[in-house]
Amino acid sequence: MENEHVKKIMHVMRHAPHGTIYSYEGLEMILIMAAYEQDLSVVFIGDGVYAIKKNQDTAGIGIKGFAKTFMALDGYDVEKLYVDRVSLDERGLSEEDLLVDVEVLDSSEIGALMNEQDVIIHH
């Protein structure tokens, strides 16, 4: 059902985790927004893809890990998770290296999705 009050809000994850807080606080924002029944999507671009890389162990740096929390997004009905193919390739990563079930898209597909949005927030 089409609801005119539902906004399309895209979160663009651009930062690697741990080195800065942007990815973690971005995730906190997404989790809250998920409760508001808007049309949310999350796109991982550039170093943002490292946030959902497998085998992160943060015990040694004394910072709480949060990669697994991205897996919980599905339970909050945030199902539109996209990864930029070029960003994966550039980093020598593939879908198998990622913790979360995502859809890998080309730049043009992500660009087209961006143009459908009411709000885009980079983290």
Added chain:
Amino acid sequence: MLHTINKSPFSSDSFDTCIRFLQPGDPVLFIEDGVYAVQSGNRFSSAVGGMLHSNPVYALKPDLDARGVSGLTDGVETIDYDGFVDLVEAHQVNSWL
């Protein structure tokens, strides 16, 4: 969709990344350190020139002035904060932080 870029292209990949997702016709506005991209004769001039074939390109004049950037790549338009507001009124915004 209005794209804003606020990082120097020499220190950040925001410029290159934004270009990949840019759709034809979408305006691009350089602000803050982003304005270093539009000085003519730099490493990014040809990329900015290429962008201009399909997209209008703007730079925020107060940021250019503050940094002593002049001699812009041909076709780049300068605007002030009022012009920034006008672009935002005409388009949704994608701020490439």
Added chain:
Amino acid sequence: MKIGILLKEGPYNHQAADTAYRFVEAAIRKGHTVDAVFLYNDGVNNVTKMMDPPQDDRHIAARWDQLHKARGVEILACIAASKRRGICDEVLIEGGEITGLGTLTDIAIRNDRLLTFGD
């Protein structure tokens, strides 16, 4: 047009707070409505009245305070981000308020634009 602002970077360290302020000024001058400035990440440091810059510099917290008092723009700091950084009611400017991320979601929903400034 109704505009919400998301400011993700602290004062002085980055130009974001200045650009956001200039943009808001211009938007209001042109007859648009600026609903709220929501502070996130280190952006919450914009609203501590404890900041004390040299007299010949702009006072960023006072400027936001004034924007609220003169123009009714809500100046809102995210509670989770604030708690991490020691921003609380005791240090908050009069015109500021500490609130949750749900408020940011409402701002995104009720405005024509949500514009982000940050690093």
